[in-house]
Amino acid sequence: MSQSLEETALSKVKRGPNRASYDKDIALHIIDSSLMCHVGQTKDGQVFVTPTCHWRDGDYLYWHGHSKARNVKGPIDAQEKVCINISQLDGLVMARSAFHHSVNYRSVTLFGVPERVEEKEEKVRQFKIFLEKVSPGRWDELRPVNDQEIKATGLVRIKIEEASVKMRAEPPIDDPADKDWPVWAGVIPLEKQWGEVEQDPIQTAILPFPTSPSAF
Numbered sequence: 001m002s003q004s005l006e007e008t009a010l011s012k013v014k015r016g017p018n019r020a021s022y023d024k025d026i027a028l029h030i031i032d033s034s035l036m037c038h039v040g041q042t043k044d045g046q047v048f049v050t051p052t053c054h055w056r057d058g059d060y061l062y063w064h065g066h067s068k069a070r071n072v073k074g075p076i077d078a079q080e081k082v083c084i085n086i087s088q089l090d091g092l093v094m095a096r097s098a099f100h101h102s103v104n105y106r107s108v109t110l111f112g113v114p115e116r117v118e119e120k121e122e123k124v125r126q127f128k129i130f131l132e133k134v135s136p137g138r139w140d141e142l143r144p145v146n147d148q149e150i151k152a153t154g155l156v157r158i159k160i161e162e163a164s165v166k167m168r169a170e171p172p173i174d175d176p177a178d179k180d181w182p183v184w185a186g187v188i189p190l191e192k193q194w195g196e197v198e199q200d201p202i203q204t205a206i207l208p209f210p211t212s213p214s215a216f
Helices: 024-032 070-078 120-134 147-152
Strands: 036-043 046-057 060-066 082-094 102-112 153-159 162-168 186-189
Touching: 024 046, 024 082, 024 102, 024 162, 036 060, 036 070, 046 070, 046 120, 060 070, 060 120, 070 153, 102 153, 120 147, 120 153, 147 153
Parallel strands: none
Antiparallel strands: 036 046, 036 082, 046 060, 060 153, 082 102, 082 186, 102 162
């Protein structure tokens, strides 16, 4: 049986609640099939939104940055909740009127006070999980991380519990009076794929290409 996300005053979807879901399995799938998120936080009354890559391990969402980066150090020092959004665009919804044009999409919004991860072995384990998400099998081919790199990289996480999903996956919803208006209506799906690799120009050796992830 699927678990439910925590529906709170923050996470409850108020606008378009018919497109909301609190199914944790759906949220985890969107998180795992996305590479980038946006971390929102406040500092001295100013809102900041920082794009960053994320990954998941169990019930926790992780991200990293420079140890003194605002989206790593700031919420830890303040012990304040951040708001994180992860979105995927799936298609353009072309209606018979400008008003009813829309997009098909999937998104997750999460809230939580970040926890700092400081233990060296755990940081390295998480870095490997992240890189394996980006390119499966690549971690073991790389020059090992060193102590200076581990120390310089801040790692934080929030538990995936206070969150909500919002989605749209349907054709246009036009006014009944417009159904015979003579313009094409429907959905233009967005298909995503990786392009041809571009080798570093300073590298002259012929080496195997990295493995591209199937998601994102």
